[in-house]
Amino acid sequence: MLSPEAAIQIAFLLLTLALFFVIYNLPKKAFSKLRSNTRATSQSSRHFLIGAQLLSRARATRHRAAADSLAKEAVAEADKALSLLPRDASALILRALALDILGRRSSALKSLDSALTPPAAKSLSKREKGDALVKRAELQLSVNRRRRVDSALMDLVEAVSLTRDNPKAFCLLGQCYEIKGMINEASQAFNEAIKVQPDCNVAREGLDRLKS
Structure with missing residues (x-):
């Protein structure tokens, strides 16, 4: 049977180990979350840039069918960006502009409403x-x-x-x-x-x- 002094020492040791575990793992978790957020931001930006290029080409072409095809691709890229960062105002605006080319004005308005509503609007x-x-x-x-x-x-x-x-x-x-x-x-x-x-x-x- 442990003496009271030994029991106190063991409890103190366990508490020390627990605190060390918490202190050691918190930075790892924070870094992991930051790395995940950075990856999502990078991937979202990539989809946004591709979509912006497609939108520019859709606006430049004089052929209706080609413009519609490019605009649909732009919408798809904007949706991919939004799947990673749902409150990205830039991607929402990109989506609205592409939908406008397709004549889907009500959907374009909804996308702009989302972009211009906090917290998304704060990034503009x-x-x-x-x-x-x-x-x-x-x-x-x-x-x-x-x-x-x-x-x-x-x-x-x-x-x-x-x-x-x-x-x-x-x-x-x-x-x-x-x-x-x-x-x-x-x-x-x-x-x-x-x-x-x-x-x-x-x-x-x-x-x-x-x-x-």
């Missing part, structure tokens, strides 16, 4: 978020101009507050104001577009409509 720069807002507004107006004009208007007001060098944003903003009968605001938006891009025909045509 001002320029990226502004461009995404403009694209969402454009899709909203194309799906249902009258019903979605207010939502599109909110997106565009935020977009031009983030970046003021996007003529398309000001043109769409002008069109939204025009739809709502806000002539002064529409005129100001079209004029802002011309300041950014003096040869902007869409803005000039908008101003001509307002004068007629």
